[in-house]
Amino acid sequence: MKLADIIRHTEANLVVGSDLDQHDLKKAFSSDLMSDVLTLDTENILLITGLTNPQLIRTAEIADIEVVLLARNKKASAEMIELAREVGVVLLETPYSIYRASGILYKNGLEPVY
Known part of the structure; x- marks a missing residue:
């Protein structure tokens, strides 16, 4: 799923990143x-979370x-935004709950990791 589609489906704001067609997320x-996130062995993943700290960006990078x-x-936060720019992580913000965002994206074809 293209980044532009994720933004549209979840009414998200693009905080960090550009080139909406560059990312083609599969799952x-x-x-x-974050300990669960570190166990993932899959590429082209979108992470949906409610955490807002710099460790989130470091975990995404790893x-x-x-x-x-x-x-x-x-x-x-400003620190998260700066760090995301440095390491090349795209950051989006949605008003939707994790449950709602996940359901909408699944319904529109984005597969789960598990």
């Missing part, structure tokens, strides 16, 4: 447990996650 994973969707109207 999504929803979690607030797990090779290109795009993070912050749910529940959570806002990225």
Whole structure:
């Protein structure tokens, strides 16, 4: 699923990143447990989470996650935004809950990791 489609389906705001056609995400994973995220061995993943701290960006970097969707109207801090730019992680913010965003994206063809 293209980044533009994810933004449209979840009414998300693009906080960090550009070139909406560059990312073609195949699967999504929803979690607030970064230890679970670190166990993933899949490429082209969208991470949906409610966490808003710099460790989230570091975890995404380590797990090779290109795009993070912050749910529940959570806002990225200035530190997160700067770090995401440095490491090349796309940051999105949606007003939707994790459950709703996951369901909408699944319904529109984005497969789960598990």
